[in-house]
Structure formats: C-alpha cells, structure tokens
Amino acid sequence: MGLPALPLRQFVLKVHSRCDLACDHCYVYQAADQSWRGRPMAMSGETIAWTVQRIAEHAKAHQLAAVRVVLHGGEPLLAGPARLRLVAETLRAALAGVCDLDLRIHTNGVLLDEEFCELFAACGVGVGISIDGYRAANDRHRRFADGRSSYDEVVRAIGLLRAPRYRHLYAGLLCTIDVANDPIAVYESLLELAPPRIDFLLPHATWDEPPARPPGAATAYADWLIAIFDRWLAGGRPVGVRTFDSIISTAYGGDSLTEALGLGPSDLVVVETDGSYEQADSLKAAFDGAPATGFDVFTESLDTVGQHPGILARQQGLAGLCETCRACPVVTSCGGGLYAHRYRTGTGFANPSVYCADLLKLISHVHSRTRRPARGSVQPAPAGAAAASPAYAVPAAEFRALAAGFGAASAIGHLAETQDSMRRALLSAVYQAATAVPGAATIPGAAALDLPAAWGLLTRIDQSSPQVLADVLAHPYVRVWAARCLEQLRMPPGERARSAPGLAADLGHLGAIAAAAAIRAGVGARVTIPVLDGAVYLPTLGRLVVGPVKPPSDGEPRLAPAAAQAPVLATLTFEAALVTVQTPGGLYELSGPDLVTGGPGSRDADAGTAWQPVRSLTAPGISVTLEDTDPYRDCHQWPAAPRLTGAELASWQHAFGVAWAEIRQLHSKYAPGLAAGLHAITPLSAAPAGRDVSATVRQAFGAVAAALPDDQATLALLLIHEFQHVKLGAVLDLYDLYDAADNRLFHAPWRDDMRPLEGLLQGTYAHVAVTDFWRARRTAASGPAAETAGARFAHWRDQTAGAIESLAASGSLTPLGEQFIDGMRGSIAAMLAEPVPASQPLSASQPGTGG
C-alpha cells in the first residue's frame, strides 16, 4: 500500500435492501454474500441524516469540487417518494455551497411513475434503468418471483423517461450480458429505447465461480461484445457505450468511465440501509462478508473508511495488480478488470480477472479498430495517441516574425492549426457540461433540446468528412459561442439562472452547427435548432428568416441572443438534398446543394425568399466572409450592423477592393498573413460621432469587425491594425507571455482609460503595425498627405516605443514574453532610426488607433 488514501467522491446509498424482482443473476441476493438478510429494509431518517452529514463534512474537508451519489438497492423505488425526497433534499441542502452534487438513482423501473419522475425533476436526480435487451433476452433472468416477465413494465418506465418533460433525467441503460442472447438484437433493442448511454455488464463471477460459457467458447464474452462494438462503430457510435468508451479513453491516456476497467483509483464507498460502510458491493460475489469494513456512519468519518485496507487496495493502480497483469500489453485499458472478478480462494484478489482472455481480446480489438490516420496522411496514429499527442511548436523563425509584428502565411497557418485543436476541445467541453446529469436538469428550457442527436451527427461528420467539419468550426463566431456556453455552464446554478437565462437557446446552437456541417457534407440530418432573433441561423451558410428579425442590438453590443427562458425551436431535416425547416409558424424547404454553392435556391431574402445567404468580399488573392447574419457576431466593443442591403454590400466590396490593393502595394509584409488568416469581416454600426470604429475579440480568431470608414486607406489601416490583435490573440492562446495574475492597470498612450497588462500588450503590438503603416504611407505620398503621414509616423513610433518599455519594466513578462517584446522592440528600433521632420501637432482623433 504505497500510496496515500484519496478522498472518497462516490457514495452508493442503499436506500432499500429488498427488491420487487427476483432476477436469478442478481449479485445482491444470489451471490456468496447474504448480509442483506440481517439488514433493515429501508434506510431510516436518522441513518439518512448521518450519511449526508458524513458526505458533507468529507467534501468540505477535502474541498471537493463535486461528488456523485447513487441511490441504489435492492430496488431503491421501494423506499417510496417521501423517503427518496428526504434523501435528495437533505443532500442538496447539506452540499449547497460546498460542492456540486451529481445525484442519480438506479432502478429496475417497475415502480417508476410520474410521481417519482416529478420528484426526480424537482430534485435533479438522473435515472438509470436495468434492462437486458429485447423481451426474451430480458426475461431470461429479469422476472418477478412468480415467474412473470418484467419487460413491459420496464419499457413503460423508459417511455416515461423519453417523454420531453423527463428526458433530461434519462441517464442510461444497464444491460447484464448473457451470451445466449443475440448480441446485435440486444444492442438494437436497447438503441430503440434512445438512451443517452448504455453499458454492458459482465455477470459477476470469480475463479471459484466462473461465468457460464458455451462449450469450446473460451472468449464468448469478448466475441459477444465485439459483435456489438463493430455494429456500434459502423453506425457512427450513435450512443455512448461505457465499456467501449472507456477502452478508447484509456488508450488515449484519458480516464476510464467505469470501475470495471482502467487503472484509476477507486473512490467509492457504499452505505447500507443500517448505516454500515461497505466496499464496492460487487464484492458480494467473492465471499460472504467480503464488502464489509466494520465501520458505520454513526461512529466513523469517511476519512476513516478511506484508510480501510480494502479501499486502499483499489487505489494502487498498476502497483496493486498481480505480476501477470502488470506485464500485460493492455493493462492500461484493462486495469485487471473489476476487482471482484479477480477473486480466487487462496490467493484472494492477486489474480487476473476471471474474464482475462475476454478482456484481452476485446481491448485489443477495440484498439485496432479505433486508430485514426492523421489528416492528409495514410500513417496510422498509434493507440494511445492522445497521451502521446505532440504538443504544438511554432518554428523559431516564424515566432520571431510574429513577434516583430509580421508573420507569413505559414506562421498564420501554424496558429490556425492550434485553433483547430482548441475548437474541438471547446466543443467537446460544451457538450459534456451541457449533458452532465443533473447539470442539464437545472437549465430552464434545455429539456427540449436534443443535444445527443446533434453531437452524434457532429461525430459522424467528423468521421466521414473531417475537413468539412473543421471548416464549419473554423467560422470565427463558433468559438465565441462555445466559450460563452462554457462560461455559463460553469456558473453555479443560482448564478447561472440570474446571469444566463438564455443558456438553453445558446446550447441549442450546437444543432445549428451540426446542421450546417451536415448540409455541407451531404450527410442526412434531423436536429433541433433554436430560432434566434427571428431567424434560424446556419454557421457559414446564412440564415432563414422565419419571423420579424430583431436588429442585432439596440445601441449596445451584447454577447448573446436575447434572453429567453424557453427557446423557440425549429426542427431541421436534411434528406435527399432537401433542407426542411419546421418552425412553430410554418414549414420551409430549401435546396441543400444550393445553400452550399450559392445556387438559385439560395437567393437572398431581398429577392423574395426567406433565405439570407452568407456573402463574401473578394479581391485578387483574398476572399473573406462578410458576416452580417451570425447571432453571435454582436460580441464586440461596438454594436454590430444589421444585415447589409445590396447597396451597402456594394460599398463594402468597393472599399475592400481598394483597401486590399493598398495593402498589397504599400504594406506587402502584412498581406500574406491577412490572406491566410482573415476569414470574416463583420460590419459594425457607425459610432454616433462619426469616428472610425473597429474591433476584434479574442475568441473570434480570424474575424475583424469595423464600421465602413469614409476612405479606403483607413479601411486598410483598420484591417492591418485589427489583424494584429487576431495574431497576438492566437499567440496568447498558445503561450504564456505574461503573468496572468498581475491585475495592475497601465497607461496606454492610445487610450483614455488605464489598461490591464494584456490590453497594453495588445495595443502595443497593434501600434507597431500602425506606425509601420504610416511609415510606408509617408514614403509613398507627397505634399500635405506625406506630411500628415510623417507626423503620425513620428508620433506613434515614440508612443509605441514607450509602451514597449512599459511592458518590459512591468516585471510580469515570462522569458518567452520578453523575447516577444524584443521582437517588437526590434521593429520599432528600425523605425526610430529613420529621420523625420520636426514634429507637428496631431488631431485628437486619428484613424486606426485605439486598442
């Protein structure tokens, strides 16, 4: 026992010790341990109070972020609504402000009715159900004591959980394997019940009581699971399957999702109806009394239980396994299997699993089928690719070019690649957080969203058309949306309700992203999408106007669509090239290929249809999206402009063409980076005073927002200036250039207000380019224009040089940050060496400054 005890974070409360079924494969009643016979039927109020107190004091003492509590049995519904409410409410009250509570119940479903469902909805209790497959498979073991089938009652209970009102409570299905059942039929029958996740459990067995196997079938359980795995994989993993997901996860260096696999430490304790602490109840399969600890909630804390040798034995990882397991090539995924399955009289638990041959075959098969070639490569990634995934590195020459204020297409390409990884991680994190039980239960309106369907569609497109998905996710405001969702999901429920009442509508945008990718990839789809501000928006494609379109803002920029407790939803179906959108107000049909290619079916609403396509600005060597439909574009310092009219678009196109020509001719060092990394321009509403305004946000890589200035040269300056922020934002996504804990404010010469360190860094980096812009302009111009440019050049090089030294003197730069500053300093030093005429007064407001 070389490792110290870990805090316990999973608590299984045996709220009732009897069951209304008499399944002949049940480990509670049919296995070696018969301790249930001497225990009270239900957990008493006193025992509940002591148990909750122990959990709360343990969570507080160890500063746990979250605990999971599973209400279990026997059959926990036999405890009745009143007792279950007492448990749930006592737990929630005791843990409020201490840690998050993931509260679940696992039941056979026979007694589940609307009263229980209302209780679970009110108390945020996820519900898992046991069912062994199709009727005959289920009834092979899961029968009442009189032999009656339980199948109809269980399917009825699952039907309740599938209803929109309770679907957010539906945690998943557990199926105990019987190899006599048809594996594909079992899998398909479970899939028809639309669970959010499934697990297949090996029946409890030991070396003393090995599992039943057909004659000559040494790996019957592996073969059974492999048949399902292959179907699951071929079907695009339509549902989470805990066993398979765990094998894949551990192969990638992640955590196992079940104590039955992997090397992760067990942090689980069971509380019986009499208040006894026990180890994992699967140990009942080993020998009579195997799970016992000798402790109870009335006398001992959970810290004491955590020191029990039986608990400690399951926290030792590789060191806790027998020699055979330690030498096994799949030990990282297997972890020796479920602890109870290793038991043999004489050697105890120091053995491989009685399912060793099955686990080896299954895990090897899963590893071999889930290797993924790198994009653009035929070389397979090794199993364990995530753990071994190389960290990103930017070549030194390109880092230095970026630090100097420039960066060729290849440097921008390196930054864009890193964004790809971050967007995938963000998307995954949003989905995880949004579907965590009971997290989803606390989000008003979220129950109507079918997020698993959207996620499943995204994962299928990722498999079949990864570049299409990458292109959709690369739309700058997808990351804005994802970051916003994640920030809201991480709020405590109370704060979330106050600050993010429109979160459900935001989360529903996952369906819009999936739909856009599906239409682009030509993959059939059916997803739920929110109607935002009177339109159904499909990232990178455009929006379908289905009602009065609200302006993007009422004078103030905002970070999200209008708050709404219950979002208005549309159903989008894409089938046989036809996009059908059903909203509460009507049915719309669009041609999918036309939406992608800009064909006749994608005509602008101005031309008489409800569809408003995304449009582009083009010039030689560059094409960028003119983003004036995305509901998440209104995230800048200045309000976004409404959808442009045709005339306004023409004005933008003309100005962009002229500005781009100037950039290529006079500011050619910036052109390759812009061409490679500028994906979208978002029109802003003009500022009231008529001043030029432009903006970027850190989350919108590749997007620059601006109000159309009066002259094209100013647009060129705004684009160069703002793209500096885009570049530096991506560098800051990749590296720590300064101490983020430094919360001091600094003077920035281009701002009236004091700026945090990152703000000063961003502004300085932008003004290296602003200074360079005026340097080039004064050389190219003549007469008064040259004089003005010269004065601005002289002014900004001095101001920028001063800002660079302020940064250097801050004492908060990392060594890499100091090198980055050196790059900026080198560029300004070259400009400081140029002769300039005597200084001239400058107007208070100059174009292209700020930041």
Added chain:
Amino acid sequence: MIATEDKRSEYPSDLADLRRIPLADMPMLSEDVLNSALRRLVPAPLTGQVPVAAFNSSI
C-alpha cells in the same frame, strides 16, 4: 533590456495537438489534456464532473 540570442529551432507550447483525436473520443480525454487546450480560453477549472471510474452497477 538587451535581447538574449535565442538559438532554439522552435518554441514548444503545452497545447497538445488534438486534431487526430476523433471528436467522439474528445469527451474522454484526460483533464490535463483538455485543460492544456482550454485554460487560456476559458480560464476556470473543470468542475462539476466526477472524473474517476464510476460505480459499475449504475449509469
């Protein structure tokens, strides 16, 4: 400040390249790997999840 000559050929980040990980597998990445991707974007700890192996007899 005098710039120190830097002879490195590249500048490594702690951000893992996740492009080869199927999206379906992303939720199973370790917290360390995910945090390497997200900590500068949404700087808050990943909380609310119980990351260790779950009780076998419930889901």
